[in-house]
Amino acid sequence: MAVEREQDVLRAASMYYLQDLKMEVIARHLGTSRSTVSRLIKRARQTGLVEITLRPGSTRAPGLARTISAAYGIDAYVVPVPDSASHIDRLDQVSITAARLLSSWFDSDMVLGVAWGTTLAAVSRYLSPKPTRGSTVVQLNGAANMRTSGVEYASDLISSFGSAFGAAVHHFSVPAFFDYPETKRAMWRERSVQRVLDMQRRADIAVFSVGAVAGAVPSHVYSAGYLDEDDVRLLHAEGVVGDVCTVFIRADGSWQDVHLNERATGPTPAELARIPRRLCVVAGDNKVVPLLAALRAGVVTDLVVDEVTATELLDAVEPTHRRPRPRR
Incomplete structure (x- = not known):
């Protein structure tokens, strides 16, 4: 878009939203048609020049966001939703907010x-x-599993981010979990794998969610053939409540001595914490416990969460855990 066109977008949006002028009046000011003004205003919304926010009077979202931000030293974005909202509705609203922030x-x-x-x-x-x-999108964790390759699912997802931003895409063509720790150590010496790992380390932003071991809506890693029954039993025995980037964590945020993590291909919380901005996107009752674990592990700098889940998160926290923590 030419500079003049960008100026027209700004002028049209300012007159429409700030001065409350009708499109016909704006068209006369700009010397153009009403349909062109409509396109300019639509363009202003698409590019983020204009953001429309609804603030229902009964929402608890602003107060919840401030409380979570103060407790964990992060930036929290709590998306207002009715208590009766379905899981799909909550996920959609959270996803819309997360997508706009990333853009x-x-x-x-x-x-x-x-x-x-x-x-x-x-x-x-x-x-x-x-x-x-000159931008790049890189996959953070492998995707192949025991039942299906899993690669196509992850590849399409990562490619959609690359397409949205016109960015180069680096896929991570390794399993989600190796069968043996020594296999992972050998693969990590391969130059093709090292190139992806190096790109991961150069990330400016990481975006992820948390997986839940339990709950009515199982997380993908626990429902799509990535773990066998022995693995799941071992996770329960070791007190694991969920995962971040397919690296398993306990309720207290610890992860270092969980045996399956020796076979996992995602970045550890320590490696993830080196990325400057780390956006965690969460919706759903079953995500409360693993989200709390992720916050305690210090892997989150920015959180997008729906209002219902945010309320349950704070209800689950003991007073001693509400003291502010330094931002990492």
Whole structure:
């Protein structure tokens, strides 16, 4: 879009939203047609120049966001939803907000790390096209599993982020979990794998959700053939409540001595914490416990969560855990 065109978008949006002028009046001011003004205003919304926010008087979202932000030293975005909202509605609203935030943050010459999963698939559907230059999208964790390859699912998801931003895409063609730790150590010495790992380490932003071991809506990693029955029993025995990027964590945020993590291909919480901005996207009752674990592990800098889940998160926290923590 030419500079003059960008100025027209700004002028049209300002007159429409700030001065409350009708489109016919704006068209006369700009010397153009009403249909052109309509397109300019639509363009202003698509590019993020204009953001429309509804603030119902009864929502608890702003107060919940401030409380979560103060407790964990993060930026929290609590999306207002009715208590009666279905899981799908909550996921959609959270995904819309997360997609808009990513579009506002991600730009040319940046690297975005994406962890596959049901929530991120929903986020990808709401990404508005934003052309960038010299940018990269990199897959954070492998996807192959025992029942199906899993690669196509993750590949399509990662590619959708790349398409939205006009970015180069780096897939991670390894299993979600190796059968043996020594196999992972050998693969990590391969140059093709090292190139992807190096790109992950260069990420400016990471976007991920949390997986839940239990709950009415099982997370993808626990329902799509990535773990066998012995693995699941071992996770329960070791007190695991969920995962971040397919690395398992306990309720207290610990992960270092969980045996299955020796076979996992996602970044550990320590590796993830080196990425400057880490966006966690969460919706659903079964995500409360693993979300709390992720917050305690210090892997989150920015959180998008629905109002119902945010309320349950704070209800689950003991007073001693509500003290502010330094931001990592």
